[in-house]
Amino acid sequence: MIEAYGATNNEHYANTIRQTISFLINEMMHPDGAFYSAIDADSEGVEGKFYTWSRKDIESILGKDADIFCKAYDIWEDGNWEKTNIIWIPTKLEKIALENNYPLDELKDVLERSRAKLLEVRNKRIRPMTDDKILLGWNALTIKALSQAGMLLKEKSYIHIAERAIAFLEKNMLSKEGIWMHSWKNNQSKIPAFLDDYGALISAYITLQEATGELVYLRKAIQYTEYVIQHFSSLSTLFFYTSKEQEDIVLRKKDIYDGAIPSGNSLMANNLFYLSVMANKPEWAEMAKGMLLSVGGGMVHYPISFGNWDILLQQMVHGFKEIAIVGSNYKLELENVNSIYLPDKLTISAEADFELPLLQNRYQHNKTLIYLCKDYSCQQPVESIEELQNLL
Template identity: 45%
Template sequence: MNRLAKETSPYLLQHAHNPVDWYPWGEEALQKAKAEDKPILVSIGYAACHWCHVMERESFENEATARIMNEHFINIKIDREERPDLDHIYMDAVQAMTGSGGWPLNVFLTPDKLPFYGGTYFPPVKAFNRASWTDVLLALAQAFQERREDLETQAQNMRDHLVQASGFGTQAVDLDLVPREELFTRAQCDTIYNNIMQQSDKIWGGFGSAPKFPGTFNIQYLLRYHHSFNEPKALNQALLSLDKMIQGGIYDQLGGGFARYSTDAKWLAPHFEKMLYDNALLVDVMSEAYQLTGNELYAKTIADTLGFVEREMTDAGGGFYSALDADSEGVEGKFYTWSKEEIEEILGEDAALFCAYYDVSEEGNWEETNILWVTKPLAVVAEAHGLPPEALEQMLVTSREKLMAVRSKRIRPGLDDKIILGWNALMVHACCRAYAALGVERYRDMGINAMKFCLRNLQNVDKQSFFHTFKGGIAKYPAFLDDYAWLVRALIALQEVTGDAEWLDHAKALTSYVVANFSDEGDIYFYYTQAGQTDVIVRKKEVYDGATPSGNAVMAANLLYLSVVYDRKDWSDRGIAMLAGQAQTAVRYSTSFGVWAGILLQSVKGVREIAVVGSEYKSRMQDTNRHYIPFKVLLGAVTDQPGIPLLEQRERPGETLIYVCEHYHCIKPVNYIEEIINLK
């Protein structure tokens, strides 16, 4: 047993029994590398990662391979979800070296933590045009002995490259010289729309080809663009993407919830791990789609997805777990797939119809087994079998329940039960959005309970700062920019659905903390790590919207929102400066900067400031929430609230009034939101 046995991360614990002398990242390993003057091997992955398991099985559990690693290197295992800061740095380095990245990420460092070589998966013997892992180890050990100076020069150059990559944004746009209407324009929004549509798959939905990720930020932009400028093609592409995912194998047709991505363009064959953040972001965008269309398919999928999260990914205290593994019993997807024979045995005479609907065959639709997915509309299948659609739907409901009962007895995929602050914040936001759209109180309660869990277990004793992760009663690692940005965003959403101002007070305090501890030298953007962290070789600034939204993009949106609430011109100016610095990039690389693109669209369309004051303010806020008003600030109170301009001098005895304003100038107040039309 190696040093990982004392860790709490499920991923690190998976490697605790390897013959490799693994260390967690920390002073003990880093000092040992210096004392013994050895290169460091850092291997980064996560608990739900299929190829991480493969490399462990093939190489890290092999005694002979472990001997080579132990003799020549100080070996460090990192859970990328625990230390995204380190993952970002070393992933960027490997991508710069090789042109690609992924997990497992294996990177070799000098004793000063500087990267000089790296790659992803290496096979145990030469294959797939990749050198074997042992060949790589021996070659690098020899190079470190014989060409040390060359490697250190290479490593220093890489560090300089990483520093330079985060050197943007120190010069702000002079907002007094350039009018806001010239900074952000309808033409930019149109170009972003056209760029997204060029990347769109018009048959199967989504963006690009295989492997295909959900692309929620692009879908959200298309929904909002349609709402803003009445462009049906944008709406159709957004809904096509959602519908095809919901019908696909990427969606768990029995248990709800989405896998991380599809390995094919048709959404049939997922990489089966289920991540908390994907499900949060998809619930977010489905909530908007429901508000816009009223399509019950989205309401049902939200219900089933949040049902899955509640059932399989929620801690007894209310926090949300991180992920479910792709593998069970060492086989990818085994928990989720079916043979036709199994289904016939379970469903009897209903099997033929069930198999026709879900594309189940004798030979299988994926690796000689079957992934359940929908290839034809229910009405078409019902007509082909001479049934009313309602009868088919009822049979499918009963059949799914029977299969779920059998599936629940299978050996389950591994659960990564650590609780990550930022990912919990994303799911809290999703719960709020689902409640806003559908009015199901359980969704709001899930969000409130998870936020209370985070405040109780991940907040530092100083009541200002937070930890990034929590497991086994232990909170670890200072929180990162993403954690804080997403947390502020979730707190804002909680106020909108509860009407409780305390959530906004938390959001304001946290924003001040981020400004004080994460700001770059130009006081425009924010570093990923807070000031004073010493174990990273560079402080990076992240602006790219990847699988999760950029912390900088979300902070820009937070600053703009809270600047309206608290009349903070400094926050408004900073949010605009952040957006101005990324607008051109968002236009040019639209599918990679979707959150920035959405903020740009909001800046062009303007924000509706909605204040509800009176004894019935909470119910009127919820009435407002059900409407699709994507660019809004929504506040409420029983009486006037000094210090919050939107809630000052609004109270009228005996009435609950809704004020709709822009730049604090309000139209005539109304009693019900339905009295005001065209709230775009």
């Protein structure tokens, strides 16, 4: 959804992102910041009972606004799903407004007000059970999504929530020995993290660095990439799913297929390729290329099962738009750069020169400069987001 909004600038997608994040915060967030695993579909022994409505109930709650609400959300006397109604929008609001001679802005206000009334009633129902287990990989993917949404929508609160979540994980799921744990519940972390946990975590750190400009996140991404190479490597190009420290495993498998979540190997291949540029480690780019080649046959025959690998292939073909921001106002300019949808960008920023190659010898006194580079070769720096857009 974040990618769809970035590519189209469709405000409907932006609203859906905001509503989804609101649900996450209100329904699935631990008081200290991380996110629970799941909410049961059933309540009182009936699937969907907590979330579905009869038309009669909606008319009783909404009164005169019920008719237009039911038209917008496809609510029927007989139901739109198993004799009850799911609130959804099958038709664009512009069409609903036109067909019913309803001003669009007024329609949006009525629907928002009506949803708030229904939510108030829904919150008094018997709630479905929540699986309050906290999983490292799933939280890392959520942190990445929150950071991406915060950047594109210029919603700093989403980035703050992401930082709060990563702080929870670091406090509760990282052992004193520096080993990450897979799950946490009731103040106990269990099971050493798997490859997909580390892959998602490193990706989250990468995105947090881009969102905040805090290089500590990039250092951690590099640190845990080195850990994965040391502890998950095999004799072939792909990583094992389990660490070599897990000696009770009869067979160490290798996961390559992208399903509901990306595979650990595709996550790591993307991380390696990205960090090869950030950290000037060409050997990591070669590792990523070797991993991609090893699954090439599968990508050709079953592309849907290799979605995250496909993204890596595109990055390797087209390369990154390397953007470096250096100067005292780097955080402000970073926020402006991040609000531009550039799926192939790589962004790093700091107040002054730094040891990383994209930041070296970039600082100029009393200026905040934006550099657009390719393979560390940069164009003349600019001082505004408008000038940068002219270069892109």
